[in-house]
Amino acid sequence: MTTVQVSTPGGAYPIHVGAGRLDRLAESIPADATAIAVVTNPKVAALYGDRVRDALAATGKQVFFIELPDGEAFKDWQTLNLIFDALLQNRLDRKAVLVALGGGVIGDMCGFAAASYMRGIRFVQVPTTLLAQVDSSVGGKTAINHPLGKNMIGAFYQPIAVEIDTDVLTTLPAREISAGLAEVIKYGMIIDAKFFDWCVANVAGLRTLEPQAITYAIQRSCELKAQVVSQDERESGLRAILNFGHTFGHAIESGLGYGEWLHGEAVGCGMVQAAQLSALTQGLSLQSVRRIRTLVQEIGCPVNPPELGTERWIELMQVDKKTEGGQLRFVLLPEIGQACVGVVPQEALSKVLEPDTASATA
């Protein structure tokens, strides 16, 4: 097991990465917890419910399970309210601890429930998808969707621990592995050129979940993310670079309907678009754009954006949380391993959004 330490003004906590962590969850439950509520979905409960129940039994505390319907389409207030209903019906108090057992949707909803229940109780992240392990479970972003935009309602709220069991990845479909790897390679692109090169060299091992490769990729991703959020918990500056590819990606998800493409797939494609935009505005070399496009393709993510029409693209991107005073702001790469946030000329954006020109650039 390796431990990565995160420390933010909102709280310091360890991320434990290793095989078999699910069986040792009791280690992350504080002694003064009055009860434990595990928030999960039916699919994850069927796979790991019994193991987690047994592991938590070691605490001697009462353990409740709360099962939410599965999928991004349910990341809304109605589903969030199922958590509050269950917590109140079982009279869980302020010293109860929530456990988010699942992917990003479960982590986001359980985290926001923990942030808001009685104005804040403790919670532990136990991410069971690669995407959640390398991204959403670290850093304290929690949220639900609104019909007018993704993740529009939420909180910055840190867990008390993150438990990453690398064994669970073997049950994931290949498409989800690819989607998770999109966020892994993102860290290389925005802050660590060496890690980008390492990913290029190890892409085969990553896709086949070769234990040493995937464990290092998760650990390094968590370290790089922890570095960023430790410096800027509330996204007032630096943290925004973690959204590389996300302005395009969110537009894809929302334009096609949530769930059509996986979040990581949309981000993978969005990073290629953002790289093209960087070539037009920041002097990123065309060779670097090609390397990014190739790596996104090799991890198994789509590289050709859906045809939404330029006007619709821009409308969808307007609700992005980086927008200020109506002006779209993009995370851009002057070179691989370096990122900045800025506005771009309309022509450059139009070029990237017109399918013909875009493929010509790449």
Next chain:
Amino acid sequence: MTTVQVSTPGGAYPIHVGAGRLDRLAESIPADATAIAVVTNPKVAALYGDRVRDALAATGKQVFFIELPDGEAFKDWQTLNLIFDALLQNRLDRKAVLVALGGGVIGDMCGFAAASYMRGIRFVQVPTTLLAQVDSSVGGKTAINHPLGKNMIGAFYQPIAVEIDTDVLTTLPAREISAGLAEVIKYGMIIDAKFFDWCVANVAGLRTLEPQAITYAIQRSCELKAQVVSQDERESGLRAILNFGHTFGHAIESGLGYGEWLHGEAVGCGMVQAAQLSALTQGLSLQSVRRIRTLVQEIGCPVNPPELGTERWIELMQVDKKTEGGQLRFVLLPEIGQACVGVVPQEALSKVLEPDTASATA
């Protein structure tokens, strides 16, 4: 104008108290705000909408008004969502500023909306009831109700400024003045015996809104509350004493249906019950219980609790946020001006809840 300074880990901000503050709201809007959304209700908008619009026009920024239905019965997710709908439809971004113009319900909902919209934007409290001026607008507690309990879903989230215009009190019905004074006298009971004596001596001036008396009462209440929340923003200890009378009060509100008694009326009565409980368990003198009862009565609040039946009382009190491991915890007074939090023997609680015994004690 007087300024009271609050400083907590979650933010430092000024409370301005004075006549005519509504006309100077522009002073509290930061220069980099991209837009202003005023959250209010139709009653308050009719009284002060134009003045506030004119005052904010001085900023040169776009100003939106969001009107919510009036009353505690609407302090729920559906109404909160009206704020999110309006913010997203108008494409307000992270640098927009919300203004809570109204009583405690508006302040709680606007505050929680500010805490959650895009994971947190800035907001200014402009309380227009006495209760909100001396209590809910200071300290950063925000929340909505759940069918199973009051204020169960919310956040600790500090405003960037509180603007208290003492002129607005003259439009309030007498019953609301009484309800507000309940929280004023509470500060004397729990931390400042001299202020309690001052309230006893000035009760007539307070009820008639004699300007010097009411301004001092508001300022002193804000100072005392600021003292407490500066030491304990998230209610891990000391802050709980601000809930003196509230465990009984919440049970009254929820048992009779929200809105039947005003919050301050329920708290007024609850403080008499909590004083009786303090006499039975903390050695508070019977003379002090009588002084508390008399003052609650003289400010115009009810002192005889509704007959809910002991079992129902306890059931209603169980959802209180101070409960730990199923055990009810009460704020109690060893003497006037001093408070502590503790559990009580069942017999003592039963005595207070049985109508006959309770009036015998007082």
